[in-house]
Amino acid sequence: MExxxxxxxxxxxxxxxxxxxxxxxxxFQVIAFALTIFLTLVAFVAVGYDGFSHWFxxxxxxxxxxxxVGFQLYYFMHMxxxxxxxxxxxxxxxxxxxxxxxxxxxxxVWL
Amino acid sequence: xxxxxxxxxxxxxxxxxxTTVDHKKIAILYLIAGGLFFVVGGLEAMFIRIQLAVPxxxxxxxxxxxxxxxxxxTTMIFLAAMPLLFGFMNAVMxxxxxxxxxxFPFLNSLGFWLFFFGGVFLxxxxxxxxxxxxGWTSYASLSLASPGHGVDFxxxxxxxxxxxxxxxxxxxxxxxxxxRAPGMTYMRMPLFTWSTFVASALILFAFPPLTVGLxxxxxxxxxxxNFFDAAAGxxxxxxxxxxxxxxxxxxxxxxxxxFGIFSEIFATFSRKRLFGYSSMVFATxxxxxxxxMVWAHHMFTVGLGPIANAIFAVATMxxxxxxxxxIFNWLMTMWGGSIRFTTPMLYAVAFIPSFVAGGVTGIMNxxxxxxxxxxxxxxxxxxxxxxxxxxxxLGLLAGAHFYWPKMFGTMLNEFLGKITFWLFLIGxxxxxxxxxxxxxMGMPRRVFTFMEGQGLETGNLVSxxxxxxxxxxxxxxxxNVVITSVKNEKVGNDPWGDGRxxxxxxxxxxxxxxxxxxxxxxxxxxxxxxxMEGKKGMMPAEPIGDIHMPNNSFIPFVLSMxxxxxxxxxxxxxxxxxxxxxxxxxxxxxxxxxxxxxxIKDDHGFHIHKEDLLDEDDKEVKA
Numbered sequence: 159m160e161x162x163x164x165x166x167x168x169x170x171x172x173x174x175x176x177x178x179x180x181x182x183x184x185x186f187q188v189i190a191f192a193l194t195i196f197l198t199l200v201a202f203v204a205v206g207y208d209g210f211s212h213w214f215x216x217x218x219x220x221x222x223x224x225x226x227v228g229f230q231l232y233y234f235m236h237m238x239x240x241x242x243x244x245x246x247x248x249x250x251x252x253x254x255x256x257x258x259x260x261x262x263x264x265x266x267v268w269l
Numbered sequence: 270x271x272x273x274x275x276x277x278x279x280x281x282x283x284x285x286x287x288t289t290v291d292h293k294k295i296a297i298l299y300l301i302a303g304g305l306f307f308v309v310g311g312l313e314a315m316f317i318r319i320q321l322a323v324p325x326x327x328x329x330x331x332x333x334x335x336x337x338x339x340x341x342x343t344t345m346i347f348l349a350a351m352p353l354l355f356g357f358m359n360a361v362m363x364x365x366x367x368x369x370x371x372x373f374p375f376l377n378s379l380g381f382w383l384f385f386f387g388g389v390f391l392x393x394x395x396x397x398x399x400x401x402x403x404g405w406t407s408y409a410s411l412s413l414a415s416p417g418h419g420v421d422f423x424x425x426x427x428x429x430x431x432x433x434x435x436x437x438x439x440x441x442x443x444x445x446x447x448x449r450a451p452g453m454t455y456m457r458m459p460l461f462t463w464s465t466f467v468a469s470a471l472i473l474f475a476f477p478p479l480t481v482g483l484x485x486x487x488x489x490x491x492x493x494x495n496f497f498d499a500a501a502g503x504x505x506x507x508x509x510x511x512x513x514x515x516x517x518x519x520x521x522x523x524x525x526x527x528f529g530i531f532s533e534i535f536a537t538f539s540r541k542r543l544f545g546y547s548s549m550v551f552a553t554x555x556x557x558x559x560x561x562m563v564w565a566h567h568m569f570t571v572g573l574g575p576i577a578n579a580i581f582a583v584a585t586m587x588x589x590x591x592x593x594x595x596i597f598n599w600l601m602t603m604w605g606g607s608i609r610f611t612t613p614m615l616y617a618v619a620f621i622p623s624f625v626a627g628g629v630t631g632i633m634n635x636x637x638x639x640x641x642x643x644x645x646x647x648x649x650x651x652x653x654x655x656x657x658x659x660x661x662x663l664g665l666l667a668g669a670h671f672y673w674p675k676m677f678g679t680m681l682n683e684f685l686g687k688i689t690f691w692l693f694l695i696g697x698x699x700x701x702x703x704x705x706x707x708x709x710m711g712m713p714r715r716v717f718t719f720m721e722g723q724g725l726e727t728g729n730l731v732s733x734x735x736x737x738x739x740x741x742x743x744x745x746x747x748x749n750v751v752i753t754s755v756k757n758e759k760v761g762n763d764p765w766g767d768g769r770x771x772x773x774x775x776x777x778x779x780x781x782x783x784x785x786x787x788x789x790x791x792x793x794x795x796x797x798x799x800x801m802e803g804k805k806g807m808m809p810a811e812p813i814g815d816i817h818m819p820n821n822s823f824i825p826f827v828l829s830m831x832x833x834x835x836x837x838x839x840x841x842x843x844x845x846x847x848x849x850x851x852x853x854x855x856x857x858x859x860x861x862x863x864x865x866x867x868x869i870k871d872d873h874g875f876h877i878h879k880e881d882l883l884d885e886d887d888k889e890v891k892a
Contacts, residue, residue: 244446252474255561259514266577267510267565 190233290374299356306348322733334717335402342405364772367450380437382829387430394422409497409508438472452790464529475518482511527664539606552591585635612686616667627655648708696738831859
C-alpha cells in the first residue's frame with residue numbers, strides 16, 4: 159500500500175540508491191530554480207523595454223508563463239518521476255478540454 | 270473479534286449506518302436514499318401524466334404543474350439516477366478491482382451525507398412555500414423572475430448535493446488509480462470499473478461549471494448581483510452555457526455506468542468474454558472526451574449563428590460512432606454465446622433496441638435546421654426519456670437484480686423480476702413512443718394542459734396509461750424486495766453461477782474487509798479464468814496478515830447537517846428575518862467545527878489481527 163517497498167532485502171543498497179537519486183534531483187531543482195529566476199527577469203525586461211509592441215510582449219510573457227508552469231510541475235512537483243502518468247493524463251486532457259471550450263467561446267460562440 | 274456476527278438492536282444498527290465508512294454500507298445508504306427520491310420523482314411523473322391524460326384537465330393548477338415538472342426532472346437526475354449509480358459503484362467497483370475499501374472512506378461517507386441533506390433540503394421546498402418552478406434547466410431570465418424561495422431551494426440544494434457528488438467522483442478516481450490488486454492492470458479492469466472511472470473523470474471536470482453557475486445564480490437572487498440580468502449589463506445566456514457545459518457531460522455520467530452494468534451482464538449471461546474489450550474501453554474514453562465538446566447542441570435555437578450550430582451538429586453526430594462501437598460489441602458478445610435469459614439479461618437485451626431508438630432521435634435532434642422544428646416539443650421529451658429511461662433506468666433495474674445477491678446475500682425472485690421487466694418495458698414504450706408523434710404534431714413541452722379537437726387526446730391518454738404500467742412494475746419490484754428480505758435465503762459466492770469478475774469470488778455479502786488476502790489477477794475476467802482452470806477461488810497475492818481498517822465516524826453526518834442548517838439561514842436572510850443570519854452563522858460554525866475536530870483528532874483506525882482472521886477459517890464462521 160505505502161509507496162516505500164524496496165525490491166532488495168539489503169537496506170544499505172536501497173539507501174545508497176536513494177541518496178544518489180536525491181542528489182540528482184537536487185541538482186535539477188537548483189537548475190530549474192535558476193532558470194525560473196532568469197525567465198522572470200526576462201519577463202520584467204520585456205515589459206520595461208520601450209522598443210517592443212504590445213503584440214509581442216503579451217504572447218511572449220504568456221509563453222514564459224507556460225514554461226514556468228512546466229518547470230513547476232515537472233521539477234518542483236516531481237511529475238518527471240515515474241508513477242505520475244495518470245496525473246499527467248488528467249492534467250493534459252483537462253487543459254485540452256478547457257482550451258477547446260475557451261477557443262469555442264472566442265471564435266464561434268461570441269458570448 | 271466476531272462482533273460482526275452478533276445480533277444488533279435496531280438502534281445500534283441505525284447508529285452503525287449513520288457513522289459507517291464501509292463502502293458496502295454506504296452503497297446500501299445510496300440505494301435506500303436514491304430509491305426514496307426515485308419514488309418521489311416517480312409520483313411527480315404520475316401527477317404529470319394524470320394531469321395530461323385528458324384535455325382541459327384541472328387535476329393540478331398551472332403553477333403547481335410547473336413546480337411538479339421542475340422537481341420531477343431535478344429529482345430524477347440529481348437525487349435518483351446519480352445516487353443509485355453511485356450505490357452500485359460503491360458496492361461493486363472496489364470488489365471488482367480487488368480493494369479492501371475506497372481510497373478515502375471518510376470522504377465517501379461525507380459525499381453521501383452531503384448528497385442526502387442537499388436532496389432533503391430541495392424537497393422541503395414543497396412544505397415551505399412552494400417548490401422551484403423554472404424547469405430543471407432553470408434558465409436564468411425565468412428563474413430570476415420566479416417569486417418566492419423555490420429557485421433558492423434549487424440553487425442551495427444542488428450546491429450542497431453537488432459538492433457530495435464531486436467528493437464521491439474524486440474518491441472513485443483515486444481508488445481506481447491507486448488501489449487495484451496485484452496484476453489488475455488498467456486493461457484488465459472490468460468494464461463497469463472502466464465506466465465508473467470515466468464517469469468520475471466527467472464528474473471532476475463537469476461539476477465545477479455547475480458550481481460556478483449556481484454561485485452566480487445565488488448571488489443574483491440573494492445578494493443583488495447582476496450576472497444574468499441583461500437590463501443591468503449582465504448576460505442571461507451565460508447561465509445556459511455554464512449549465513450545458515455541465516449538463517451534457519452529466520448525461521454521460523448517467524449513461525456510462527449503465528453501459529458498464531450492461532457490459533458485465535452481457536458477458537456473464539452469454540458465458541463469453543466481452544467482445545472487443547479494448548475497443549469498448551476506447552469507446553468509453555472517447556465518449557467521455559466528446560461529451561465536453563457538444564454542449565451548444567442544447568442551444569441551437571438561441572441564435573449562436575450558423576457556424577457554431579454547424580460545428581456543434583457535426584461534433585454531436587461524431588458521438589454516434591463510439592456508441593455504435595459499443596452496440597455492435599454487445600451484439601457480438603451475445604453472438605454464439607450460450608445465453609441464459611435471466612431477469613438482468615432480459616433488461617440488457619431490451620436495452621439495445623430501446624437505447625438505439627433514443628440514439629437515432631438524438632441524431633435527428635443534432636441536425637440543427639431540423640432542431641428548430643423539434644425544439645421545445647414533445648419530440649425532445651420522447652428523445653431524452655428514451656435514452657434515460659431506456660438506458661439508465663433499465664440499467665439500474667438490471668443492476669439491482671444482478672448485484673442484489675452480492676449486496677444483500679439473497680436472490681430477488683426471478684418470476685416477479687420478469688413480471689417487473691415486462692410491465693416496465695411495455696409501459697415505457699407505451700408512454701414515450703407516442704410522444705414522438707405528439708411532438709411532431711406540435712404539442713409543446715412543459716404545457717400544463719391542451720385543448721380538445723387538436724388531435725392530441727388519444728396520444729396523451731395512451732401515454733398516461735403507459736405510466737401506470739411503469740408504476741405497477743416498480744410496486745411489484747418493491748414487493749419482490751420485501752418478500753426476498755423476509756424469506757432471507759442466503760446464497761453463496763457466485764449465485765448466478767457464471768460470475769466472471771472478482772466480486773463473485775468472495776462471499777455474498779462480502780466480509781467487511783472484503784478480501785482476507787488480496788487476490789492475484791492473471792487476466793481479464795480473473796475469477797472466470799481460475800474457474801476454467803478448475804480452481805475454486807482466486808490465488809492469493811499475499812500471506813494472511815493484519816488488515817488495517819478505518820474507524821467509523823459521525824463527523825460526516827454532523828458536517829453535512831451544518832451545511833443544511835446554514836442553507837436555511839442563507840435563504841431566509843433575503844426576507845430580513847432576524848433569526849436568519851444567526852442560523853447561517855450557527856450552520857457554518859457546525860461545518861467548520863466538524864472540520865476542525867476532524868483535523869486535530871488523530872484517528873489511526875484499527876487492525877484486524879492475523880490470529881482472528883485465521884480463527885475464523887478454523888471455525889468456518891462466515892462474517
